Amino acid sequence: MREQISQCMPVFTPKPGSLSAYRILKHPIPDIETFDSIVRTLVRSNPLGCTSFFSLRKNYPPVKVVREMYTAKFAYTTPGEKRIGTSSEVYDSVEGYETGIAAMISNMANLAAHRGKIRHRKDADLFSVILKCHDPNDGIYFVSLARRRVTVSSYTDDAIRKKVEAWAESVPELL
Structure with missing residues (x-):
């Protein structure tokens, strides 16, 4: 065995x-x-x-x-779920990673620049x-x-x- x-x-x-x-x-x-x-x-x-x-x-x-080093990956999509952009952010602490994800998701100027909806790609982090x-x-x-x-x-x-x-x-x- x-x-x-x-x-x-x-x-x-x-x-x-x-x-x-x-x-x-x-x-x-x-x-x-x-x-x-x-x-x-x-x-x-x-x-x-x-x-x-x-x-x-x-x-x-x-x-x-x-x-x-903690890297968070994001995808920007249209309402029809077509990917129109991606980004990643690197942090030097777990706290920075968690806070950074929240900041990226709530950053309205960034969302407007990408002209789409942001999705955190947890499995790719x-x-x-x-x-x-x-x-x-x-x-x-x-x-x-x-x-x-x-x-x-x-x-x-x-x-x-x-x-x-x-x-x-x-x-x-x-x-």
Whole structure:
């Protein structure tokens, strides 16, 4: 039974020539709330066993978000549902993403310029976060979460990849 399950699960594929690996998700993470919850749980619960560290007279947390990017996609349509325009907006926080969507939908000047109705294309939105992690034995490595992919990079010990893979397998949305 265990063999059947492992044959169905996606695996982390090492990239040749570099110490990084990625997993393409079977299904994209469904929405911003789920994505944000995964990121917050990883930072707060620290399931990878990362440790805080001191460098250049500064103390760093075990897991730290170093970059966030959230892209909202929009389509403008005629009353007959013919697409007459598209746009996308990029934000550096979940709050900015949510506020920005509301602002785009209510921007009357923009709607008049497109001469159509705006629709937020939630399924086309993109999310990505890069987390800096400190392993007590291996130093700094990065975990990148995106709506359709998980990447671990800059590690030197294969045990880190296995640890990230085990964590990803414990999160249903990352299979």
